[in-house]
Amino acid sequence: MRRFLRLPLIALSVGLLVALLLGVAGQQYRLFERGWFNLKTWWQPAEQSIGLDRYQVVIEARPIEGLDEDISALTFDPDRNSLFTVTNKNxxxxxxxxxxxxxxxxxxxxxxxxxAVEYVGRDSYVITDEREQRLIRVRLTADTPFLDAKDAEQLTLGIGLNGNKGFEGLAYDQKGKRLFVAKERDPMLIYEVHGFPHDNPEQPYAVHVVQDRKRDSKLFVRDLSSLQFDERSGHLLALSDESQLVLELDVTGKPLASLSLRKGFQGLSQSVPQAEGIAMDDAGTLYLVSEPNLFYVFRKSAD
Known part of the structure; x- marks a missing residue:
């Protein structure tokens, strides 16, 4: 009899353990928040969104030929009508x-x-040094043979230094003169840097760093790989490699819409393996790079 009584107790214990593990996993991976967000946006899409759900892949996983090192980050240069990225080894x-x-x-x-690299003006870019949390502003002309950090304008923030979980993404607001800097994780944060780069020599050099913890707490992704600021809407796009998601935030930091990088979504035949950088051109086309040096293009379908 005792043997038969033990079976329900064992089953109950196993059930509680599984439920506990599922709850921990759901919290760690922000599955409950993401599920609730998906339900809300499906039921009532945000009218002010740029329409990430209507984007479809038109170039998928094209290898970037000629590179031995992995690339990271992506930015669009409207003057050259091209994209820029960086490698961190060599x-x-x-x-x-x-x-x-x-x-x-x-x-x-x-x-x-x-x-990370970000276009901030004609022939001008900001590059991050992840481990040292340096922001380095460089100038690139048609005949520039190489770039040396010691010759560049630099800013070191040194906020919450955490090895290789430092500054992973950049975005620039041309009108507001704000540089958004993404800290990858532990903790995952987005800083707004005002006063860098310094463009007016007649004005004193003054840097102001703003942190919006309320906005950052709404980010239900596991990490931040890259950022993109959309000048037309004033919205910020946040790319997460681990969550395989692009999240759109409005001017208050509220999540509005998302673009999934998983197989079967947005026309993808395979999931994006390790998304590292995102950029948007003047027409609203989205470009994405992923390790190992794969290139993607997404365009919005007609309404």
């Missing part, structure tokens, strides 16, 4: 065509661990 700044082909390679000296 550091280089690399210009890509809008079809994902290499146009130019510029060696980087003294950058340590470059992880």
């Amino acid at each position: 550091p280089e700044l690399i210009e890509l065509s809008l079809e994902g082909r290499i146009l130019r390679r510029v060696p980087l000296t003294g950058f340590g661990d470059p992880e």
Whole structure:
């Protein structure tokens, strides 16, 4: 009799353990928040969203030929009508065509661990040094043979130093002169840097760093790999590799819409393996790079 009584107790214990593990996993991976968000956006899509759900892949997993090192980050240069990315081993700044082909390679000296690059003005870019949390503003002309960090304007923030979980993404608001800086995780944060880069020599050099913990707490992704600021809407796009998601935030930091990078969504035949950078051109086309050096393009379908 005791043997038969033990069976329900064992089953109950196993059931409680499984429920506990599912609850921990759900909390760790933010599955409950993501599920609730998906339900809300399906039931009542945000009218002010840029329409990420209508984007479809038009170039999928095209290998970027000619690279031995993995690339990280992506930014669109409207003057050159091209894209830029960086490598952190044997550091280089690399210009890509809008079809994902290499146009130019510029060696980087003294950058340590470059992880992100962002266009901030004609011939002007900011590159991050992830481990040292440095922001390095460089200028690139048609005949620049290499870029040396010691010759560049620099800003070191040194906030919550955490090895290789440092500054992973950049985005720039041209009108508001704000540089958004993403800390990958532990904790996952987005800083707003005002006053860097410094463009007006007649004004004193003053840097102000803003942190919005309320906004960051709404991010139900596991990490941050890259950022993109949309000048037309004022919205911020946050790319998460681990969550395989692009999340759109409005001007208050509220999540509005998302673009899934998983197989079967947005026309993808396979999941994006390790998304590292996102950029948007003037027409609203989205470009994405993923390790191992794969190139993607997404365009919005007609309403």
